[in-house]
Amino acid sequence: MEKTVQAHMPGLVARVVVNEGESVHKGQEVAVINCMKTELSVTAEWAGVVKKILVKEWDEMEVGSPMVVMEVN
Secondary structure, three states: OOOEEEEEOOEEEEOOOOOOOOOEEOOEEEEEEEOOOOEEEEEOOOOOEEEEOOOOOEEEEOOOOEEEEEEEE
């Protein structure tokens, strides 16, 4: 089943810290959003494998913007 990690705050993507095909565990940081000069972690809500990365550094995010697609059990 596919699940999408979404932005929880508006801002710019500071960095993506996972790669496609990488296994991640629940709660692991997958990206970082810069909001008003503050960096906020975006974490995986499920354990699984990163299927597709939808964002790159400096992309603008709104609340709920899709960031990473994961294949979960």
